[in-house]
Amino acid sequence: MAKIMTTFPLKERHLKLIMELGQLEVKVFPNIKEASPYLKSTEILLTYGEDLTPEILSEATNLKWIQVISAGLDKMPFAYLKTRPDILITNARGMHGGPMAEFTIGAILLLARKNVEILENQKKHLWDRSIRVEEIAGATLGIVGVGSIGQTIAKRAKAFDMRVLGLNTDGRPVDGVDVMYARSGLHDLLSQSDYVVVVTPLTHATRDMFGQAEFRVMKPSAYFINIGRGELVQEEALLKALHEKWIRGALLDVFREEPLPPESPLWDAPNCVIIPHLSGRSPKYIERAMEIFRHNLSVYLRKQGEFMNVINVHKGY
Secondary structure, X not given: OEEEEEOOOOOHHHHHHHHOOOXXXXXXXXXXXXXXXXXXXXXXXXXXXXXXXXXXXXXXXXOOEEEXXXXXXXXXXXXXXXXXXXXXXXXXXXXXXHHHHHHHHHHHHHHHOOHHHHHHHHHOOOOOOOOOOOOOOOOEEEEEOOOHHHHHHHHHHHHOOOEEEEEOOEOOOOOOOOEEEEHHHHHHHHHHOOXXXXXXXXXXXXXXXXXXXXXXXXXXXXXXXXXOOHHHEOHHHHHHHHHOOOOOEEEEOOOOOOOOOOXXXXXXXXXXXXXXXXXXXXXXXXXXXXXXXXXXXXXXXXXXXXXXXXXXXOOOO
């Protein structure tokens, strides 16, 4: 009998769907602290991936598989996990595609149609028809990190007749993207883009990838949108870019420190829209995560088929 443990609350209906797959023992805990006494006997662990440390995992001597129910893996202890090659790691990559693509298109429209300025005028009871709005048809969107989410963003952008540029590790072609670049082509992508959306995973190779050089090569009329991870961006460089008008503006959903401290200068930076990490939110989040887990659990129990979203611990994704 496989022993499964979660370190987050799980509703009864989701638990029933898991139990349908076979003879299972499932323990549900609200957090890792309460789950700790049962780690040693746990075979399968469901987690958001933010609560694991080498010390905790060293107690899980029978652990065979970790299913992370989010896409982000930047808080996973990969250095330790490299010493445990017997542990399979999978995540919920792909489930955020729809919500984050909708968020991105909404962000682009908000910026292009000057909706922030219009709402500020409403608060002042100010009727101002001199606001210069823009169209996004024909504009160029640069997607930094064309994985499953980036490809869905590209598909939505094409519906608005945007030109789409993309960047991945090796520049391999992606359906729906007009031109793809390898990482070495980042500046070429940035220099052509009217909107830059960052959705690349956070790894040792991508940490701090946006600094002064990257913002200086962007168009002065361009907008910067970050829905990836805050650590991808050097905040001092972004602040300088905004204050000195190297770029037109930014919309940020992720930050190096979350919640964003009240004293952060980003709150008052010119032409900067702050969003409290909502781009991936959806009322269907857990349902989609459980679909991935049920598929993988079926493969695990029956030893037939292929696991979804297997993670390479050496790459971190």
